[in-house]
Amino acid sequence: MCHLLVTNDKRMARNRQTTEQQLIAATGRVLAQQGFGKLGVNAIAREARVDKVLIYRYFDGLSGLMRAYAEQGDFWPSADELLAGVDQVSGLQPIAQQFTTVMHNYVQALRVRPLTLQILSWEMVERNELTAYLEEVREQQGLALTGALAAIAEHRPEVDVAALASLVSAAINYLAARSQHIKYFNGVDITDDAGWQRLERTIAQLAEALLLSPDSV
Amino acid sequence: MCHLLVTNDKRMARNRQTTEQQLIAATGRVLAQQGFGKLGVNAIAREARVDKVLIYRYFDGLSGLMRAYAEQGDFWPSADELLAGVDQVSGLQPIAQQFTTVMHNYVQALRVRPLTLQILSWEMVERNELTAYLEEVREQQGLALTGALAAIAEHRPEVDVAALASLVSAAINYLAARSQHIKYFNGVDITDDAGWQRLERTIAQLAEALLLSPDSV
DNA sequence: CAATGTAGTCACCACCGGGTGACATTGCAA
DNA sequence: TTGCAATGTCACCCGGTGGTGACTACATTG
Structure with a gap:
C-alpha cells in the first residue's frame, strides 16, 4: 500500500470560482440523473x-448551493419565449388565438426542460430553495400574463380569465410532470407529440368558445 | 435500575390479526402526519x-404493507360518488351538465381525502405500491366515465372528449394536491371554497361551450 | 525565499435507515 | 401437562447521511 507522493496529474489548478462552478454544475447533474430524493451534499460532492x-465553506450548506443553482439556471421560460408568435400590437389577432399560442409555447417550453419538470414534481411534496424560486417566478409571470389577457377580454365579463388560465396551466403542469413516469392519462398518451396535439387542440377549442368576442365569429 | 418482572399491564393479547391491523392503521397515521418521505419501517413500527x-414477517416488507394498506383504504371516490346527481337514464339532462356535475363531485371527493392528496402528490415523484394502486383505479374509472361521455357526445364529433376530460381532471388533481402547500395559484385561492367556485364555474362554462349540442341552446 | 492566508483533503462523529439472527414468551393442540 | 409452533422482543450489523475539526498543499505577496 505505498501511496507515495505520486503527483496526480488530474489535479485542477486551485481556484475557488472554478470549484464553485463545478459544484453548481454537479447539482444539476445529480438532479437530472437521480432526482430530488438523492440530492444531498454527499452525492453532489461525489x-x-x-x-x-467546500459546500459548507462556499455556499454555507445545501440550501445556499441550491439557491445559487436556481439563480443561474434557465428553468422558466422567459416572457419572450411564451409570447413568441403573439401579435402584441393588439387588435389584429383574436384574443383566443393569443391565449392558445401562449399555452402552446408553454407546453413546448416545459417539455424541453426536464429539470424544470423534476422541480415541478418535487414542489408537490416539499418546499425548499429551488421550488420556492420556481414558484415565485411562475406566480409573478402568470399574474402578468393573466392581467394582460383579462384587459383584452373585457368584452366577455362573464368569463373568469384568471380561473381559465389557472385551469389550463395547472393541467399542463400536471400532465407534463407526470409524463416523466407514466405514459397514459385517461387514455391520452402524454409522452407523445400526438397526444399533446390532442390536448392543445382542445385548449384551442375552449379558448375560442370562451374568449372570442361574440361579434367576431 | 431494578427492572424486575413488573408485569406490564398494557401488553396486548398476542394476536396476529390485531397486530396486522395496528400496522396498517399506523401506516395511515404516519402518512397523514409525516408524509411520504418519512414513511418507513422504523417510523411505522414506532x-x-x-x-x-413483524412488518417483514407478516407483510414481507414495506411494499407488502403498503399494498395491504392500499387495498383496505377508501382512497378513490367510487363511481357512485362521482355520479351523484347525474341523471343516468340519459336524455333528460344535457351532457354538459353531466360533465360539470361529475367534475364537481370529483373536486369534493378529492378535497375531503387528505391522504389521497398525499398519494397524488407523491406519485409525481416516485412509483410504489400505493401510487401504483391509485393510478390503476383512476385510469380504469377515468376510461369508463370518458367512454360513457363520449358515447353521449356523438353529436359533437369535433370535440375530443377524452382530451377534455384529461385536461380538466389533470387540473383538478394538480390544484387540489398543491393546495396542501400553497395558497394562491395564478391569483386564485385554492385553499378556499370561493376559489374553487371560480374554478368550477369556469369548468361549467367550458363544458357548456364545447359539449352542448348545437340545437339544444 | 519566507510567511501567510486560502484551497483542498482526510478522518471522524452522531444519527438514522433497512434488514436479520437469536432469544424469550405465549397460546394451543396433543 | 407437555411440547411446539406462532408471536413478539432485543441486540445487532451495515451503509448512508449531514456535519465538523484538524490537517496538508499551494499561490501569492512582501
Whole structure:
C-alpha cells in the first residue's frame, strides 16, 4: 500500500470560482440523473469530485448551493419565449388565438426542460430553495400574463380569465410532470407529440368558445 | 435500575390479526402526519408500538404493507360518488351538465381525502405500491366515465372528449394536491371554497361551450 | 525565499435507515 | 401437562447521511 507522493496529474489548478462552478454544475447533474430524493451534499460532492466540506465553506450548506443553482439556471421560460408568435400590437389577432399560442409555447417550453419538470414534481411534496424560486417566478409571470389577457377580454365579463388560465396551466403542469413516469392519462398518451396535439387542440377549442368576442365569429 | 418482572399491564393479547391491523392503521397515521418521505419501517413500527421485524414477517416488507394498506383504504371516490346527481337514464339532462356535475363531485371527493392528496402528490415523484394502486383505479374509472361521455357526445364529433376530460381532471388533481402547500395559484385561492367556485364555474362554462349540442341552446 | 492566508483533503462523529439472527414468551393442540 | 409452533422482543450489523475539526498543499505577496 505505498501511496507515495505520486503527483496526480488530474489535479485542477486551485481556484475557488472554478470549484464553485463545478459544484453548481454537479447539482444539476445529480438532479437530472437521480432526482430530488438523492440530492444531498454527499452525492453532489461525489459528482463534482470535490470534498463536501467546500459546500459548507462556499455556499454555507445545501440550501445556499441550491439557491445559487436556481439563480443561474434557465428553468422558466422567459416572457419572450411564451409570447413568441403573439401579435402584441393588439387588435389584429383574436384574443383566443393569443391565449392558445401562449399555452402552446408553454407546453413546448416545459417539455424541453426536464429539470424544470423534476422541480415541478418535487414542489408537490416539499418546499425548499429551488421550488420556492420556481414558484415565485411562475406566480409573478402568470399574474402578468393573466392581467394582460383579462384587459383584452373585457368584452366577455362573464368569463373568469384568471380561473381559465389557472385551469389550463395547472393541467399542463400536471400532465407534463407526470409524463416523466407514466405514459397514459385517461387514455391520452402524454409522452407523445400526438397526444399533446390532442390536448392543445382542445385548449384551442375552449379558448375560442370562451374568449372570442361574440361579434367576431 | 431494578427492572424486575413488573408485569406490564398494557401488553396486548398476542394476536396476529390485531397486530396486522395496528400496522396498517399506523401506516395511515404516519402518512397523514409525516408524509411520504418519512414513511418507513422504523417510523411505522414506532407508531404502531410494535417491532419492525413483524412488518417483514407478516407483510414481507414495506411494499407488502403498503399494498395491504392500499387495498383496505377508501382512497378513490367510487363511481357512485362521482355520479351523484347525474341523471343516468340519459336524455333528460344535457351532457354538459353531466360533465360539470361529475367534475364537481370529483373536486369534493378529492378535497375531503387528505391522504389521497398525499398519494397524488407523491406519485409525481416516485412509483410504489400505493401510487401504483391509485393510478390503476383512476385510469380504469377515468376510461369508463370518458367512454360513457363520449358515447353521449356523438353529436359533437369535433370535440375530443377524452382530451377534455384529461385536461380538466389533470387540473383538478394538480390544484387540489398543491393546495396542501400553497395558497394562491395564478391569483386564485385554492385553499378556499370561493376559489374553487371560480374554478368550477369556469369548468361549467367550458363544458357548456364545447359539449352542448348545437340545437339544444 | 519566507510567511501567510486560502484551497483542498482526510478522518471522524452522531444519527438514522433497512434488514436479520437469536432469544424469550405465549397460546394451543396433543 | 407437555411440547411446539406462532408471536413478539432485543441486540445487532451495515451503509448512508449531514456535519465538523484538524490537517496538508499551494499561490501569492512582501
